Amino acid sequence: xxxxxxxxxxxxxxxxxxxxxxxxxxxxxxxxxxxxxxxxxxxxxxxxxxxxxxxxxxxxxxxxxxxxxxxxxxxxxxxxxxxxxxxxxxxxxxxxxxxxxxxxxxxxxxxxxxxxxxxxxxxxxxxxxxxxxxxxxxxxxxxxxxxxxxxxxxxxxxxxxxxxxxxxxxxxxxxxxxxxxxxxxxxxxxxxxxxxxxxxxxxxxxxxxxxxxxxxxxxxxxxxxxxxxxxxxxxxxxxxxxxxxxxxxxxxxxxxxxxxxxxxxxxxxxxxxxxxxxxxxxxxxxxxxxxxxxxxxxxxxxxxxxxxxxxxxxxxxxxxxxxxxxxxxxxxxxxxxxxxxxxxxxxxxxxxxxxxxxxxxxxxxxxxxxxxxxxxxxxxxxxxxx
Numbered sequence: 001x002x003x004x005x006x007x008x009x010x011x012x013x014x015x016x017x018x019x020x021x022x023x024x025x026x027x028x029x030x031x032x033x034x035x036x037x038x039x040x041x042x043x044x045x046x047x048x049x050x051x052x053x054x055x056x057x058x059x060x061x062x063x064x065x066x067x068x069x070x071x072x073x074x075x076x077x078x079x080x081x082x083x084x085x086x087x088x089x090x091x092x093x094x095x096x097x098x099x100x101x102x103x104x105x106x107x108x109x110x111x112x113x114x115x116x117x118x119x120x121x122x123x124x125x126x127x128x129x130x131x132x133x134x135x136x137x138x139x140x141x142x143x144x145x146x147x148x149x150x151x152x153x154x155x156x157x158x159x160x161x162x163x164x165x166x167x168x169x170x171x172x173x174x175x176x177x178x179x180x181x182x183x184x185x186x187x188x189x190x191x192x193x194x195x196x197x198x199x200x201x202x203x204x205x206x207x208x209x210x211x212x213x214x215x216x217x218x219x220x221x222x223x224x225x226x227x228x229x230x231x232x233x234x235x236x237x238x239x240x241x242x243x244x245x246x247x248x249x250x251x252x253x254x255x256x257x258x259x260x261x262x263x264x265x266x267x268x269x270x271x272x273x274x275x276x277x278x279x280x281x282x283x284x285x286x287x288x289x290x291x292x293x294x295x296x297x298x299x300x301x302x303x304x305x306x307x308x309x310x311x312x313x314x315x316x317x318x319x320x321x322x323x324x325x326x327x328x329x330x331x332x333x334x335x336x337x338x339x340x341x342x343x344x345x346x347x348x349x350x351x352x353x354x355x356x357x358x359x360x361x362x363x364x365x366x367x368x369x370x371x372x373x374x375x376x377x378x379x380x381x382x383x384x385x386x
Contacts, residue, residue, distance in 0.1 A: 078245030
């Protein structure tokens with residue numbers, strides 16, 4: 001999108017003299033399908049786009065203000081050093097200068113932004129991972145941080161109500177419904193095959209039909225909590241000698257009130273997609289040791305498949321956007337196809353292990369067979385017959 005096609009306010013925010021503090025030029029604008037993010041040097045300003053996707057509704061100024069405030073409040077839990085305040089972006093009409101936009105000015109608020117401290121790109125764990133700098137010691141430290149985070153998160157009868165089978169499968173079924181239009185083979189906007197769709201959906205349908213006791217156990221053990229909801233490596237940074245879990249879900253309670261295993265599934269997926277089974281094993285070993293949640297490994301494959309499918313779905317949305325260039329659509333199709341394939345692959349070829357007298361720790365041997373983490377077999381490792 002060219003600068004001239006951007007909203008007037010965003011155009012103004014790309015100018016250094018818009019800010020009441022020094023900036024690093026040029027100001028960088030990053031966009032997602034739901035937000036504008038402006039990087040100014042020491043600070044970041046994040047604005048919500050006026051969109052409504054059903055599961056996310058930022059369609060009015062009042063809602064955007066509310067969810068900015070929720071973003072600030074909820075991210076104090078895992079990244080309190082990063083999140084500073086919500087600031088109004090105001091508009092005044094001046095006789096000589098015309099319309100003027102300001103941060104916290106005297107005019108009417110036309111938007112709101114979350115103001116954050118800016119950290120270097122190299123602090124992101126996703127960046128470190130791509131550069132080969134994410135080692136076993138660091139993923140173990142990450143696992144401990146997340147286990148401690150989960151230990152402090154809230155739960156209640158209301159939060160637990162989102163851990164029922166009906167509640168969990170609602171969002172999963174919604175994912176399937178929203179991606180039917182992307183089933184095909186040759187067209188650029190058809191990145192998923194009918195076989196992948198049918199078999200991935202059949203797995204989740206069967207899991208929900210046969211694993212009622214497992215879901216009840218998760219409820220009874222208070223594993224449904226007010227979690228992060230979007231905990232992938234791109235939403236985690238290591239800065240000022242501390243791991244920060246930022247950009248949690250603020251816009252949708254069903255996405256945030258989830259099983260703790262749901263919360264770590266994105267990280268497992270990130271590591272497994274890249275073939276780093278050693279790091280995913282180290283991460284899971286440390287997490288279950290810290291949390292004591294060995295039985296959670298029974299339900300983890302469901303959530304890893306779900307997270308991969310969601311990433312495919314969100315990427316697919318670009319294929320329906322007329323403003324996206326053809327080259328970008330081609331790249332998006334390839335990425336979406338990759339994740340649809342992964343979501344399908346996670347639920348294939350599961351191995352059943354029986355007769356084990358207790359929970360299997362990762363790395364143990366069972367009848368001479370090493371039981372390391374593998375998405376394809378781990379659903380059975382603790383007796384889950386899915």
